[in-house]
Amino acid sequence: MISLSGLNAAQRQAAETIDGPLLILAGAGSGKTRTITYRIAHMVDNLALPQKSILAVSFTNKAAKEMRERIIGLLGKKKARGLTMATFHSLGVKILKKEISKLGYHKNFSIYDSADQSAIMREALKSFKAGKQFDQKIIMAKIGKLKNQGIGPDDYADSEYFDDEDPYDHATHYVYDYYQDKLKFYNAIDFDDILFLTVKLFTDFPEVAKQYSEQFRYIMIDEYQDTNNLQFDLITGLTSTHNNLCVVGDDDQAIYSFRGADITNILSFERMFPGAKVVKLEENYRSVSSILELANKVIKENINRRDKTLWSQRKSSHTPLLWSMANTEHEAEVISDEISKHQSNGGHLGDIAVLYRSNTQAQPFEEVFRMNQIPYTIIGGQKFYEKKEVKDLMAYLTVILNPKDQLQLRRILNIPNRGIGSRTLEKYLEKSEQEDISLYEALYRYPDLDPNREKHIRDFTGIITKFKEVFDLQSLPEAISKLVEDIGFYEFIDKSYDSAKQVERRRNDVNFFIESAERFVKYNGAHATLKNFVEKLLLQDNQDTEEDEDDDIRKNEVTMMTFHSSKGLEFDTVYMVGVEEESLPHKNTIKNGEDISEERRLCYVGITRAQQKLIMTYCKERKLYGKDTPRFISRFINELDKDGFCVHQDRTTFGHMTEEEADDYKKGFFANLIDGLDDDSMF
Numbered sequence: 001m002i003s004l005s006g007l008n009a010a011q012r013q014a015a016e017t018i019d020g021p022l023l024i025l026a027g028a029g030s031g032k033t034r035t036i037t038y039r040i041a042h043m044v045d046n047l048a049l050p051q052k053s054i055l056a057v058s059f060t061n062k063a064a065k066e067m068r069e070r071i072i073g074l075l076g077k078k079k080a081r082g083l084t085m086a087t088f089h090s091l092g093v094k095i096l097k098k099e100i101s102k103l104g105y106h107k108n109f110s111i112y113d114s115a116d117q118s119a120i121m122r123e124a125l126k127s128f129k130a131g132k133q134f135d136q137k138i139i140m141a142k143i144g145k146l147k148n149q150g151i152g153p154d155d156y157a158d159s160e161y162f163d164d165e166d167p168y169d170h171a172t173h174y175v176y177d178y179y180q181d182k183l184k185f186y187n188a189i190d191f192d193d194i195l196f197l198t199v200k201l202f203t204d205f206p207e208v209a210k211q212y213s214e215q216f217r218y219i220m221i222d223e224y225q226d227t228n229n230l231q232f233d234l235i236t237g238l239t240s241t242h243n244n245l246c247v248v249g250d251d252d253q254a255i256y257s258f259r260g261a262d263i264t265n266i267l268s269f270e271r272m273f274p275g276a277k278v279v280k281l282e283e284n285y286r287s288v289s290s291i292l293e294l295a296n297k298v299i300k301e302n303i304n305r306r307d308k309t310l311w312s313q314r315k316s317s318h319t320p321l322l323w324s325m326a327n328t329e330h331e332a333e334v335i336s337d338e339i340s341k342h343q344s345n346g347g348h349l350g351d352i353a354v355l356y357r358s359n360t361q362a363q364p365f366e367e368v369f370r371m372n373q374i375p376y377t378i379i380g381g382q383k384f385y386e387k388k389e390v391k392d393l394m395a396y397l398t399v400i401l402n403p404k405d406q407l408q409l410r411r412i413l414n415i416p417n418r419g420i421g422s423r424t425l426e427k428y429l430e431k432s433e434q435e436d437i438s439l440y441e442a443l444y445r446y447p448d449l450d451p452n453r454e455k456h457i458r459d460f461t462g463i464i465t466k467f468k469e470v471f472d473l474q475s476l477p478e479a480i481s482k483l484v485e486d487i488g489f490y491e492f493i494d495k496s497y498d499s500a501k502q503v504e505r506r507r508n509d510v511n512f513f514i515e516s517a518e519r520f521v522k523y524n525g526a527h528a529t530l531k532n533f534v535e536k537l538l539l540q541d542n543q544d545t546e547e548d549e550d551d552d553i554r555k556n557e558v559t560m561m562t563f564h565s566s567k568g569l570e571f572d573t574v575y576m577v578g579v580e581e582e583s584l585p586h587k588n589t590i591k592n593g594e595d596i597s598e599e600r601r602l603c604y605v606g607i608t609r610a611q612q613k614l615i616m617t618y619c620k621e622r623k624l625y626g627k628d629t630p631r632f633i634s635r636f637i638n639e640l641d642k643d644g645f646c647v648h649q650d651r652t653t654f655g656h657m658t659e660e661e662a663d664d665y666k667k668g669f670f671a672n673l674i675d676g677l678d679d680d681s682m683f
């Protein structure tokens with residue numbers, strides 16, 4: 001029996017309300033996610049509901065994993081087996097893997113990333129009359145938006161989003177149609193398609209929706225404030241045979257409207273699901289009161305919010321800090337020093353997070369951390385899997401799995417160099433069009449189309465055919481190593497780069513890739529197939545990057561991620577870096593004169609990740625487009641730092657610099673002063 005004594009009265013009431021719609025609407029750190037985990041444990045252990053009937057949806061892979069860990073902590077591994085803990089996207093992939101043939105795709109479909117997408121877009125625009133006039137990025141964004149509204153190419157012209165007078169909309173219409181057709185021809189889908197097609201599946205085949213709804217009798221959705229219309233439609237399908245839906249969220253943490261999230265989903269839940277029970281939670285168990293007071297103060301400035309009172313019993317002598325830094329290198333060095341101190345005092349690095357607005361801000365930290373041997377992990381950045389050699393190998397694996405995938409095939413046809421140039425490729429592309437067969441099939445059937453290249457073409461298709469078998473017979477890392485060897489990939493790297501350092505780095509990337517396959521086998525045993533591996537990596541590309549399957553404890557490494565990715569997580573110590581105007585709020589929001597309340601909510605999300613200590617930093621200067629640009633404290637903090645909610649400390653004069661650096665800095669500092677005097681003087 002699971003005891004619910006770890007919950008307060010309101011949480012407990014929510015955990016025990018199993019049937020019918022339920023909304024838990026409460027502020028940060030009030031135990032919403034904890035309530036879901038206990039609720040699931042209660043259903044399994046106390047009510048003996050089958051694990052298979054329970055579905056919990058989180059917002060990111062990381063959050064889903066943390067929830068799984070918390071549940072294993074309550075139930076033990078054995079009883080937790082069979083529960084479905086997913087993100088909307090991983091759930092979509094799961095469903096599509098089984099059902100996609102109903103939509104005319106083959107079940108071994110590929111998932112394209114943004115680089116693949118833009119390759120097809122380019123092609124589409126090229127074939128459109130006057131296509132050059134249009135900005136591909138704008139069209140891509142439009143298509144993404146349409147997909148997130150559930151509008152396909154056929155419905156676009158009749159939708160409210162289509163303006164007959166707007167040439168952009170006509171271009172978008174053409175490109176969208178071309179793009180979707182091509183994807184299907186390549187047996188590929190893009191990231192937005194995952195939900196778009198799942199919903200289409202549910203709409204076109206209600207019996208499929210019904211079948212999943214009957215399987216998942218109990219559904220819980222975390223971070224419901226950030227669901228979009230498509231996700232809402234998915235939920236509608238999943239609840240088509242019952243209404244056992246529990247959603248939890250916080251309107252103050254809605255930060256994804258730029259991706260089409262619709263806050264009315266949570267605000268009108270009671271209307272959408274009549275008879276819904278509503279539970280509110282007010283005690284924050286996460287943060288010490290000083291941090292919470294700052295958070296409350298920041299978010300209070302937003303108009304149009306449901307006022308909430310959030311309080312904490314956790315007292316502390318710590319007041320949130322606001323540090324001014326000279327520049328980004330300085331910011332990274334000071335924080336790195338602090339973390340080293342924490343480490344040498346025996347502190348755990350898993351307790352620390354560095355949060356920033358944009359992934360590019362991670363770079364100086366990566367460098368300094370590496371130099372000072374501070375282990376770190378980056379969540380959500382695409383660092384490793386974006387590297388060229390890794391993408392090349394991924395393309396090989398994808399083609400071995402799905403030879404119809406033309407983009408990936410084109411990527412590797414001449415890697416390593418086989419002398420198959422664009423002219424040969426053109427011939428094959430023509431052939432594939434003529435006969436309506438895939439490019440791979442054309443290569444396979446007609447190796448002598450270009451007689452000079454016959455041997456190379458045969459070699460290439462030979463490798464793909466051979467490795468289909470090798471991957472069946474050998475373990476994943478063995479097969480990948482063999483592939484690397486057979487295609488002469490290391491030699492190819494040696495020849496491709498001039499500097500020894502570059503060569504070494506690239507070779508290491510390959511080794512690391514093989515190691516990640518080893519880890520995959522270690523954690524997935526018999527399920528470590530090529531297909532699962534590729535799928536996992538492609539999904540991670542869009543969400544979490546690092547392979548990190550350790551079950552329970554957080555590793556001894558600093559976590560770095562954007563404010564957006566940090567949602568739902570908590571850390572003992574949080575460094576919010578770059579708390580500057582034009583970053584938070586973002587410069588586009590300011591420039592376009594848009595509502596900044598979402599930016600303020602983002603700031604609120606950042607602050608409320610901290611349990612014991614919160615340090616915000618800003619740089620007086622930041623290199624932007626190669627130029628040192630002056631920066632200023634974010635208005636969200638600047639408007640209140642005088643009120644004693646945080647302590648402003650100037651770190652630019654502290655002893656972390658060498659004397660020489662300090663001298664240089666001072667010189668710059670005084671030069672500014674003198675400039676200032678000149679400006680003000682009456683001469």
Ligand code: ATP
Nearest residue numbers: 006007008027028029030031032033034285286568
């Ligand atoms: P967010 O809005 O940031 O997602 P949340 O409402 O989901 O926050 P949780 O992450 O569930 O909050 O809880 C915050 C912290 O407080 C966690 O460490 C959790 O274990 C703890 N906590 C929540 N409720 C209780 C409780 N009743 N007793 C003890 N600790 C609690």
Ligand code: MG
Nearest residue numbers: 032033222568
């Ligand atoms: Mg939560």
